[in-house]
Amino acid sequence: MLVSFFINDEYVSVDVRPDTRLLDFLRERGYKSVKCGCETTNCGLCTVWLDETPVLSCAVYMPRVNGRRVTTLEGLRSESAEFARCMMEEGAEQCGFCSPGLVMNVLALDRDHPDADDEMISRYLSGNLCRCTGYASQLRAVRRFLARDRATGIAAPASTEVTGVAPSADASANEGEVR
Ligand code: FES
Ligand code: FES
Structure with missing residues (x-):
């Protein structure tokens, strides 16, 4: 099927199998920031934005990106x-x-x-x-x-405080939405 969309500022129109994952398509096209760290939609390494919403690209099939904008870290x-x-x-x-x-x-x-x-x-x-x-x-x-200075974009010097944060068990993503 024909799928047309933007990757960062690049307009692409490609003939792909509908069961192609966005993750695989992006990596094959050279967007190597997008990584595969699991087979269970749990690791978040494959996160990209779809129209500015974070999604797991391993859980997004190509028909879903038609007419939309995909953003990767390269952009x-x-x-x-x-x-x-x-x-x-x-x-x-x-x-x-x-x-x-x-x-x-x-x-x-x-x-x-x-x-x-x-x-x-x-x-x-x-x-x-x-x-x-x-x-x-x-x-x-x-x-x-x-907390950075929003005018300059510069963050304050590094702190020495140590405080933990752990990931919760429901790491999202059943529908490919990260949040
Ligand atoms: S590769 Fe692990 S969540 Fe997508
Ligand atoms: S998995 Fe190595 S820095 Fe996060």
Whole structure:
């Protein structure tokens, strides 16, 4: 079937099998920020935006993207730079495999809930699993990023506080929606 949509600023019109997953299509096309970390729609590593809503691309089949806009981390380089710095300074990027999916959700959180408290951050990011960090450093990075100076876009210097946040059991995603 013919599917036409935007990936970041690129307009594509492709003939694909309807059972092709968006995850596979994007990776084949070179959008390697989109990762596959599970077979159960639980890890969040494959998160992209569909019309600005975070979705699990492993749970989205190509017919659903027709006429819509898909955004990957490759299309958000400047928007993600300050959060990437916060993650690095807080030690929140270890193997880094989970980072692209996390960044996609943090940028959506920032857009929709810039005043999010720890509970909301934890709930919002519950679908992003990480095997390395224990989540405390990620929480510090998200806090700093949300609290940044909105005029300059610069976050305050790194803190030394250590506070944990754990993912909840229902990591979302039955319908492919991350939140
Ligand atoms: S690959 Fe794990 S949720 Fe999509
Ligand atoms: S930093 Fe390794 S899985 Fe998150």
